[in-house]
Amino acid sequence: MTDNPSGPPAVTIAFIAESAGVSIPTVSKVLNGRSGVSVETRARVEGLINKYGYRRPSGSRGSTVEIVFREMEGTWAVDIIRGVERVARQNRIGVLVSQLGPDSSPATSIDETIGRRPGFVLFVSEISAPEQAKLKAKDIPFVVINPAGELPDDVPFVGTTNWRGGHSATRHLLDLGHRRIAMINGPDYPFCQARMAGYFSAMAEADVAADSSLVVRTFLTREHGYAAALELLSRPDRPTAIFASNDMQAFGVYRAARELGLSIPGELSVVGFDDIVVSDWADPPLTTVHQPLFEMASAATDLAFTLGRGEPVRQVGLEIATVLTIRKSTAPPRS
Amino acid sequence: MTDNPSGPPAVTIAFIAESAGVSIPTVSKVLNGRSGVSVETRARVEGLINKYGYRRPSGSRGSTVEIVFREMEGTWAVDIIRGVERVARQNRIGVLVSQLGPDSSPATSIDETIGRRPGFVLFVSEISAPEQAKLKAKDIPFVVINPAGELPDDVPFVGTTNWRGGHSATRHLLDLGHRRIAMINGPDYPFCQARMAGYFSAMAEADVAADSSLVVRTFLTREHGYAAALELLSRPDRPTAIFASNDMQAFGVYRAARELGLSIPGELSVVGFDDIVVSDWADPPLTTVHQPLFEMASAATDLAFTLGRGEPVRQVGLEIATVLTIRKSTAPPRS
Structure with a gap:
């Protein structure tokens, strides 16, 4: 130092x-x-x-970095904490973790965060305008990990290549011979839009006419993925493959397929997004787009420390590449 | 205060x-x-x-509580962090998280923890003698969550009712009519011994002669559960039910059963232990002993804060009750 x-x-x-x-x-x-x-x-x-x-x-600078979660749930939070912890430990910086309480707002919660005098703050997925303003006023460097919303140009972030991920997932299904490929999209976040744009790009490149009725928009939960898949798979001209916006939705697709007696991948191919730790334990193990949360969190921590040292950084935003992880939930369609 | x-x-x-x-x-x-x-x-x-x-x-006292993990992995770590965070937030205490680095020993790592001046320290599963001695000398209250090893009488801890959990899991299988019930045990930790003792107690209460060849000891991973189950299920007089020491082992049993063409629960009943978040997503959803990690972590944080206020506590150790969560992986044996 x-x-x-x-x-x-x-x-x-x-x-x-x-x-x-x-x-x-x-x-x-x-x-x-x-x-x-x-x-x-x-x-x-x-x-x-x-x-x-x-x-x-x-x-x-203070000797801690605080990770601010809106809601610390799901299996991905540990990957983020571990990624931050690795870089923080090398720099002998302590890791604070907080989440918004049920009665808290970002505007008041950030005051508590600042009261803990962290040297750096990392936001997971979301950051509000008051949070940005208050941290800037206190000269506390901050970085957003995996941003869910649009950010001003001067807010540093580390995301992942969502368009590329959606593209490679869809390309994989096309290469296997699928043409009726449905997509379960997520809410109106930029990262969901990017995944869907990757889907449409890959379809267009393969000269497959886009059938917008095959794109369903819903929330990023297992229950919503289940409901969407049940509807898609009950159609007379049901899709032979489904690309889900995250692994939770994909597990909902698994459940719908099981209830309808459709085998995966024999009668239905499924691709997810995230590669959460349990994707490999599913039956069959899920083909999914690996989102490098550990590396994203490490890079975000590095970026915050670099900003804190006042060193010039080449770019305040970066995206770390997704990798398609092919397991057992995809196969050529039955002809 | x-x-x-x-x-x-x-x-x-x-x-x-x-x-x-x-x-x-x-x-x-x-x-x-x-x-x-x-x-x-x-x-x-x-x-x-x-x-x-x-x-x-x-x-x-410092205004933070530090959670010390030996290794922050698995899906259970978030439940612990969330449980601590809930109580800490109510008390306006920040939550620090650390884990042993690959090159660290508990004796040196605790110096870094102390250097961050936490008001309280919570250890997950393990605590070493130097950690105990150094925190006592600094008058920093500490509590062990879910202790894996034997603890001196004066070390406060919050665990779970492991014997009771093993007992209720086995009783459930016995009530369904199973008699050839195997148990995949874990390493020589007290909490594994207690789970196994619960198994033997339930078997004895039901007047089922214990067959020690049906108790296999191995590590608490999916891979080791798979290997143990493959061996058990390949025997000519294979068990009709398996009680695994944790959910990861149970998922290994699922894999072995799938490879051997045995349906769950038709030809094999399976019970796990922990109720990690993904147990409900398995195919079939796993019957398992719910370990209340969130509540254990909250209780441990409460206990640490009470000790820090110098208030007398009725007991320095407590166990929070397990609850058997019955899902779809258990059924009567085929006669």
Whole structure:
């Protein structure tokens, strides 16, 4: 956590202020993302900071990183915590975990988080405007892991390649010979939209006419996947394959197929998304798009620490690649 | 948050300092794990602290509770974190999470934990002697959740009723009419011994002669459960039911049965232990002994906070009841 002793001498706030012809508090405001600086001055100061690579003095950050969950459930939360913990441990940083209580709002809960004086904050999937504003005002670096919604351009995030994942899942089914491929889509989140766009792109590339009646939108739960699949599979011209927006939905498809006496993959191929730990234990083991949650969480932690050191980062957002994991739930359609 | 007024007078830092023949700042350094105290002096002060039972004044506790995992894996870790988080949030206490690194030992890792100045520490399943000694010397309350090993009488813990769970699982199979009931036992931990003892007690109560060849001891993984079940089910006089020591082993039994063409529950009944979140999604949904991890973690956090307030507790160890959750993996044997 110390500067490289053989490197150039440290650039101080005073040096930046003198070079820019502004006061030290003005530079501090820019560094800490606070208001009260004109657009021109901010741009000039930021240009100099980027040029000279100002670093915050070592040790001026808190020694914990807090992971903020909206709701800590499902089998994926542990992967995220473990990914953060690995990088935090290497940096001798403690890991705090919190979730919104039933009576809490993000705007009040973030005050409690700030009260714990974390050096860094990681948000899982969601971040609100008050959270962004309050952390910026306190100069606490934050990163969103697996963002569910649209983010302003200056909010750092680590996501996954959702379009690519949807594309590779659908391509796999097309390569097996399927043509009537249904998709169970999720709610109106960008990551769901991207998965569906990957589906449509792959279908178009294979010159398969899109049948919009085969795309069903519902929630990302097993129960909703079950209901959607029951409806799709009860049609006279039922699909031969279903691509679900997450593994929970896919397990709902399993249940619907079982009730309807359809064998997987003999009479129905199924692909999920996420590769949660239990996907491999299903009967049959689920073919799914692996979402690298552990690596995403590690990368987000790295990014937060880099931002905290005041080092320039090449990009504030990145997506870590999905990988299609082929197991036993997909096969060529019966002709 | 005050000491029990009817208890003995509080031991002060000044008293410890005078008894040890050192200054008050020296005692403070020992209490707070700071350097600058010789090994001999530290040992003398820690000895006196342990002897007289110094308690920090109310309100001086750190505002975090740290959960120490040996290895944070499996689907149960989130239940524990959520259980701690619920009680901690009500008390406006932050939740720290850590696990032993691949290169760490409990003796060195606990120093890092203490360095984060947690108010309370919760250990999941395991606690070492150095961990106990160092936390006692620092007067940091700690509780073990779901202890795997034997504990000294003065180490507070919250476990579950393992004997009762093993008993009710076996009784359920006996009530269905099974007599050749195998048990896949786990390693030589007290909680595995208790589950097995529950099995033997239920068998004896039903006047079923125990066949020790039907009790197999192995590790608590899906792979080991699979191997054990493959062996048991390949015997000419194969069991009609298997009680596994945890759900992971039970999923291994599912796999073995599938490979051998045995239907569950038609030709084989299976009972697990834990009721991890995915037990309900299995095909068929698994009958299992519900281990109330969320409630255990909440109770352990409550207990740690009570100890931290210096309030007398009626018992330092408690077991929260298991509940048999009957799903679809058990049925009467085919006659």
